[in-house]
Amino acid sequence: MSSEVPRSSPGSRYLVTGLPSLLARRIVEQILGFEPRAFVHALVHEDDVDVAGRFLQALESQQRARIEVLSGDPVALDWGLSGSEYLELARCVNRAHFVVHPRDLNGARSPEGQGALLGREIVQFASQAAELESAVVYSALSVSGDRSGRVREDELVSGQAFKRAESQALAMMELMVRRRLDDFPFVIVRPGHLAGDSQTGEFERETAMGRLLHAVVELKPTQAVRVVRARTPAYVVATDFVARAAYYLGRLGQARKKTFQLAEGHPRSLQNLMQVLLDVSGHEGERLDASLDPRLGVTQAQLTRASQDVGSPNVFYDTTTAQTVLSPSGIACPPLEEYADKLVTFARTKNAS
Numbered sequence: 578m579s580s581e582v583p584r585s586s587p588g589s590r591y592l593v594t595g596l597p598s599l600l601a602r603r604i605v606e607q608i609l610g611f612e613p614r615a616f617v618h619a620l621v622h623e624d625d626v627d628v629a630g631r632f633l634q635a636l637e638s639q640q641r642a643r644i645e646v647l648s649g650d651p652v653a654l655d656w657g658l659s660g661s662e663y664l665e666l667a668r669c670v671n672r673a674h675f676v677v678h679p680r681d682l683n684g685a686r687s688p689e690g691q692g693a694l695l696g697r698e699i700v701q702f703a704s705q706a707a708e709l710e711s712a713v714v715y716s717a718l719s720v721s722g723d724r725s726g727r728v729r730e731d732e733l734v735s736g737q738a739f740k741r742a743e744s745q746a747l748a749m750m751e752l753m754v755r756r757r758l759d760d761f762p763f764v765i766v767r768p769g770h771l772a773g774d775s776q777t778g779e780f781e782r783e784t785a786m787g788r789l790l791h792a793v794v795e796l797k798p799t800q801a802v803r804v805v806r807a808r809t810p811a812y813v814v815a816t817d818f819v820a821r822a823a824y825y826l827g828r829l830g831q832a833r834k835k836t837f838q839l840a841e842g843h844p845r846s847l848q849n850l851m852q853v854l855l856d857v858s859g860h861e862g863e864r865l866d867a868s869l870d871p872r873l874g875v876t877q878a879q880l881t882r883a884s885q886d887v888g889s890p891n892v893f894y895d896t897t898t899a900q901t902v903l904s905p906s907g908i909a910c911p912p913l914e915e916y917a918d919k920l921v922t923f924a925r926t927k928n929a930s
Contacts, residue, residue, distance in 0.1 A: 588614045588615065588616070589612060589614075589615045589616075589671055589672055590615070590616050590617075590618065590669050590670050590671055590672070591608055591615060591616070591617045591618065591670065591672045591673065591674065592617075592618050592620065592666065592670045592672070592673040592674070592702075593605055593608070593617055593618070593619050593620070593673070593674045593676065594619075594620045594651055594674070594675050594676055594677075594678075595674075595675075595676025595677060595678045595715075596619050596620075596621045596625065596629045596632065596646075596676075596678075597621070597625055597628045597629040597631075597632050598676060598678050598679070598781065599771070599773070599774065599779060599780065599781050599816050600676055600715070600771060600816050600819060600820060601619075601674075601676040601678075602632055603774070603816060603817050603819075603820035603821075604674050604676065604820045604823065604824060605617055605619065605644070606820075607820055607821060607824040608824065609636070609640040609643060609644075611824070615643065616643050616644075616645070617643060617644045617645070618644075618645050618647060618666060618669075618670060619644055619645065619646050619647065620647050620649050620651065620656055621646050621647065621648060621649070622648075622649070622650055622651065622678065622680065622681070623648045623649065623650065623657075624680075625678070626646060626648050629646060630646070633646070647662065647666070651677070651678070651681045651695060651698065652681060652684060652691065652694040652695055652698065653698075654698075655698075655701075656698060656702075663705075664705070666702075667702060667705035667706045667707075668706075668707070668708075669708075670706055670708070670709065671706075671708045671709060671710045672709075672710055672711055672712070672827060672828075673702070673703075673706075673709065673711070673712040673713065674712075674713045674715070674823065674824075674827060675699050675712065675713065675714045675715060676715045677695060677715055677747065677750070679743070679781075679783050679784075681695060682695075682742070682743040682746040682747065683742065683743065683746075688739070688742040688743070688745035688746040688749070689745060689746070689749045691746045691749075692745065692746035692747060692748065692749025692750040692751075692752075692753070693749050693750070693753060695746070695749075695750040695753075696749065696750040696751070696752065696753025696754050697753060699712070699714060699750070699753070699754055700753060700754060700756075700757050700761070703757070703760075703761040703762075703763070704760075704761070709761065709762060710762060711762045711763075711764055711827050711828070711832075711833055712761065712762060712763050712764065712827075713763075713764045713765075713766060713823050713826065713827040714750075714751065714754050714763055714764070714765050714766070715766055715768070715823070716747050716748075716750070716751040716765055716766065716767045716836075717744065717747050717767055717768060717769075718767050718768065718769045718770075718812055718838060718840065718889070718894055719741065719743075719744035719747065719889075720733060720744060720747050720748035720751055720767065721735075721737060721890075721892060721894075722737030722738055722739045722740075722744060722745070722748065723737055723738045723739070723740065723890055724737045724890065724892055725890045725891045725892050726891075726892065726893065727892075727893045727895055728838075728892055728893070728894050728895060729895045730767075730835075730836045730837060730838045730895060730896070730897070730898045730899070731835075731836055731898075733748065733751060733752060733755060734752065741886075751765060755836075758834050759834065762833040762834065763833070763834065764823075764826050764827055764832045764833055764834075764835065764837070765835070765836040765837070766819070766822070766823045766826065766836075766837050766839055767836065767837065767838045767839065767894075768814050768819040768839040768840070769812030769813055769814045769839065769840040769841075769894075770784065770785050770786050770811070770812060770813045770814070770887055771784055771786060771813075771814065771815075771816045771819065772786045772813045772814060772815055772816065772913065772916075772920060773786065773787075773790075773815070773816055773916075773919075773920050773923065774815065774816050774817045774916075774919075775815035775816075775817055775818065775911050775915065775916035775919070776817060776916075776919075777919065777923070778916065778918075778919030778920045778921075778922055778923035779923055780816070780920060780923060780924075782927070785883065785886040785887045786813060786887060786920075788879075788882075788883040788886065789854070789880070789883035789884055789886070789887055790854065790920055790921065790923075790924040791883075791924055791927070791928065792879040792880040792883045792884075793854045793855060793858050793860075793880065793921070793924070794858055794921060794924045794925050794928055795879070795928065796855075796858070796860055796862070796880065797862070798859055798860055798861050798862065799861055799862045800860075800862045800877075801862045801863040801864070801865055802855070802860070802862060802863075802864055802865070802877055802880060803864075803865050803877060803880075803881060804848060804851050804852070804855075804864045804865070805847050805848055805851070805884065805888070808846040808847075808848065809846060809847040809848075809888040809889065809891070810844045810845075810846060810847070810888070810889045810890075810891070810892060810893070811844075811845055811846060811847040811849075811850040811887050811888055811889065812840045812841070812844055812889055812894060813841070813845075813850065813887065813913060814839055814840055814841065814910050815910060815911055815916060818839070818908070818909070818910045818911060819839055821908050822837070822839055822899070822903055822908050823839075825903065825906050825908055826902065826903075829902065831902065832902055835898060835902075836898070837896075837898055837899040837902065837903075838894045838895065838896045838898075838899055839896070839899055839910065840894055840896055840910065841910045841912065841913075842896070842900070842909070842910070844893065844894070845913070847884060847887065847888040850884075850887065850913065851884060852864075853913055853914060853917050854917060854920075854921065857917045857918050857921050858921050
């Protein structure tokens with residue numbers, strides 16, 4: 578797979594939020610790996626500074642010297658930075674990646690209120706950063722809520738309702754950004770469910786796919802399980818693919834002011850997703866139709882809840898813009914079959930620790 582990216586200005590200065598999430602870490606690694614003169618300002622929630630520090634310590638010393646950690650809060654006014662810190666950041670940053678940490682979607686406010694604050698601070702910073710060339714804003718496919726049918730990349734509001742507060746918050750954040758799409762160089766990316774890293778198998782347990790993976794490996798090999806037979810779509814993507822694609826788009830002039838839905842080229846069904854994970858895990862038990870609803874215990878209940886979180890309504894996400902723009906780079910989402918074994922191995926390691 579090619580990973581060629583457009584050339585960037587010497588000595589680019591990046592702002593990256595969302596550390597220490599896996600996606601934010603992979604984006605930082607892209608920047609440091611491809612741009613030996615780039616500098617990264619990492620806005621980290623004050624509660625995560627120590628964890629983010631462990632990630633930095635694992636980097637090579639030359640890369641570590643090109644990162645500055647700023648302790649703040651993505652939903653606070655001016656991100657909780659001092660006036661001088663904020664103004665200096667706005668003065669020097671010319672590229673940004675606004676990754677949303679899961680914690681920042683679940684504050685004391687309503688989902689809409691939380692999302693509005695996230696969006697407000699992104700727009701406010703863009704208005705202050707005179708040298709800003711691009712700002713990648715990370716939304717999700719789930720902002721479509723309970724919609725069904727075809728969802729285009731250039732649409733958001735369609736009277737949809739939301740079952741999950743996180744999706745509602747992201748939708749409001751994206752709406753705030755879209756309202757200023759003509760004014761600032763925003764690039765909006767909407768990935769599917771983050772499955773984990775296709776090379777290392779690392780994933781985060783608090784994600785929908787993380788919960789599903791842990792439920793799968795907790796099954797006994799011969800335990801009978803219920804598997805949804807309906808062809809409910811399940812849009813999953815490798816986290817490192819999202820990082821590569823978003824980094825590329827953030828450095829591509831033609832990507833500005835556009836929205837990109839990132840998913841596998843051919844959506845799989847939830848049934849197929851479950852079969853792949855069960856096969857890779859070595860599960861040999863009977864797989865029953867979920868509608869039979871036998872009494873199969875707590876582990877099955879966990880599996881059912883987790884799989885429901887990954888499944889989508891009967892919706893088709895149009896990825897035409899993403900495929901057209903990414904095609905010359907060779908960046909494409911690997912099929913789950915290529916790395917499912919690594920995800921299961923990582924899950925077993927975590928369960929054993």
